[in-house]
Amino acid sequence: MEFRLRPLSSAPPTPLTAQDIRELVEQILGIDALPPIVQAGHPVLRQHAAPYDGQLDDSTLLRLIEVMRRTMHDAPGVGLAAPQIGIPLQLAVLEDQFDVDPAASAARERAPLDFFAMLNPVYAPAGSETASFYEGCLSIRGYQAVVTRHRKVALDYVRPDGSSAHAELSGWQARIAQHETDHLHGALYLDRAETRSLACNEEYSARWAQPGTGQARAELGFPAG
Template identity: 85%
Template sequence: MDFRLRSLAPAPPTPHTAQDIRELVEQVLGLDALPPVVQAGHPVLRQHAAPYDGQLDDATLNELIDVMRRTMHDAPGVGLAAPQIGIPLQLAVLEDQFDVDPAAAAARERVPLDFFAMLNPVYAPIGSDTASFYEGCLSVRGYQAVVTRHRQVALYYLRPDGSAARAEFSGWQARIVQHETDHLHGALYLDRAETRSLAGNEEYAARWAQPGISQAQAELGFPTG
């Protein structure tokens, strides 16, 4: 089942300067608890985050990555972008070690993803295959919707040590990579979603939490490609 891959409208660049970003990071690192995950409607989620170009020293960057990883685990989620904790910087952390139903894992090509942090990521499709599944977001609490994404992507990014990297991802790992990269470009998964598929978490769990989406597509009436 092949759905249309929805393109994104350009997002305005963040107005925050390097000094602003440093101050925001200091505020987050100075909290006595993990930072809250900002929700849809906050402007930071709708701005093109600043490319990382050394705004933070190495120790501060690594401390921020650690806080983001712990925030992601606490949520819990499989990825977290810096804008989701109010910092308009092109940085995201990713990790998927959840134990999921074998049938769902097979249908979604979901295998464990080891932790890594990426700066200034850009992805490109490998081939023309797409995959469509329900997807959620820590910044759109309480809802899920079907999103079509590239099945395989090549990711180009910087590691925290400043070295350039290229990696290939497929299946659910590719979905996580695309979701988090989109965050850094001012996009939410809802921008790519089949809106008729939108479901609250309770309805999703009760009706549509199958490995695939065919039943939801038939009963909710969102179109095939």
């Protein structure tokens, strides 16, 4: 049977106007520190972010992207969506240059991902294959859970310079793109997760950090994706 992602509840649109968003961005850019990453329970994470349509001038947009990149590195993480720093705008940054265990890297198809920023991203499955792995989020600090996602996706987005872009992604790169795009639509990874797999970071590291999820499935009692 063809796999379909677990349906998500519709998220309400952000109530902020373009002017509100500009003022919020200027406030964040005006502080002499990296912005905090908001945590689950903050309403911005449960709102459909505003599509980017020129709310920021080019210079401000690039400054915001650089702050998001630094915040992602500092966390550290492999992706960060604007709502995660409180800005309800369809913008995310992605980069994965972590040196991970070769066995885990092979099992998860985790290849290095060069930095890029995407505006108004949309993804679609490229084929019917899926993959299930533990996944975490900078906005749900301290926990991980197994999420089944499309193994390959076609990603369309707008670059910061306004040009259209298309990418065919697979493995962990596809997972990152799906995770960050979901953020922009008011969804968290827990909405798609096998909740019986939920583990705090300490238990995950001690018990479930193998390349695959077979042992966790057997002992925690959740189905294969």
